[in-house]
Amino acid sequence: MNPLRLLAGKPRESTRTAARETLNITLDNGETVDVLRVRDPRARRIKLSVSERGARLTLPLRASEVAGERFVLEHGEWLVAQLARNGDAALALAPHVTSAIPLRGGELPIAWHEGRALRLVRGGDGLQVTVPPGVRSTSLRRALRDFYEAEARTDLGRWLPPLLPTLPRAPSRIVLKVMSSQWGSLAPNGVVALDLALVLARPSAFEYVFVHELCHLIRADHSRAFWREVEARFPHWRDEREYFHAHGRQLKASLRALLG
Template identity: 80%
Template sequence: MNPLRLLAGKPGAQARGTAREILSLTLDNGETVAVLRVRDPRARRIKLSVSERGARLTLPLRASEIAGERFVLEHGDWLMAQLAHNGNAAPALQPHATASIPLRGGDLPVTWHEGRALRLTMSDDGLQATVPANLRIASLRRALRDFYEAEARADIGRWLPPLLPTLPRPPARITLKVMSSQWGSLAPNGAVALDLALVLARPSAFEYVLVHELCHLIRADHSRAFWREVEQRFPAWRDERDYFKNEGRRAKAAMRALLTA
């Protein structure tokens, strides 16, 4: 089996819910933050909250959008403190303004160009972003997601072949998607799902998660026998587990801000 065929997959469909929209707001201190504005018929007052998913502004049906944005600005200091605490103080993607994007534990410089067609390409100097004058930010985010998926699949394509002979069977497929809390999972049918934010982490951490999920093809639990399988293939797994405790929230928040802000 060609291991690269396992890497195909489409992002999951967005769950249906109340009316929502991502805002990019500039606070009084000059910081630009991404806020999910939700128009909820059950809401009785304007509410601003922060979780690992980022900032959320909940509006009752009768509240105006201007009133909601004013509410965010009035609570800007509180918002930035909460975002920093939750690891969500990540900048939104801004054409011709974003100087770098995170990749493999570091910062990848971005050079912006004007052109007829949207195109993201790698060079020795970093990411070359060619964007048209009538660029739609949603199109740029989709292109950036495709770029990150291609980079992640390239990494997996290097790590997977040596691991396959040590497994009882290959994974049914490997998909990449944005996960809220998990870094990876193994479905009963043998399909592996990995968080796309792993490509923002240092490569050794990404490789560890891949090894971890593949070892569940041998042991479906987290018993001592399972961890022995992990350690045989990745002896430094404890270091990577500690890395995720310290840096995991930041990577997830950065990916969410870049792709949905």
């Protein structure tokens, strides 16, 4: 036997990727919903889930399409209730059409202007947006993201200084990004990551998540000692957890709709 064949081991099987297709399904109550059907080679059972992106039906390779649609119909009431939690998510930003954007638990009015350069500036009681003719949607979304990040950093800059004397060290960096399920995290190197959708929430909810992640600089777990650290700095943290339970999915869905 060729010894090189022993060293090479078994040949790798070809990697099979998940196949995706969006279905339009009419439920027993007459309501029509869009469901993303994903046939995943790693799946072991049929699964129906809902996130800020909408409904998702995951099928194992051997499950039939009919069985999948039947599964959706059997869980129709649950599906409608979960989709309702997304609330009225904001629509994509449209020049001279969108009248307001979500910010800090409320809505910020937009005044549109035509000009040679794209600009987003806080002015008066709203947001002054100057757009050139034929502005690209990608450029507009990028500018809105920069605006949201600047607003979020303004809040963080107000909350951080009073907390620093109570921490063993300062965070090495704070990054804002679009997160799928989490609201924040702390990396071993001290980098705090926060979901940009937090700036759409009421300020107290945003502040709670920030305090929560900073407290992980003291305790890396979620022990009773950790929660005592959180409570010492933010006594009403339970109220904010309830707020995210009720409105979190809508906040994430709104940010995704606005930023694409």
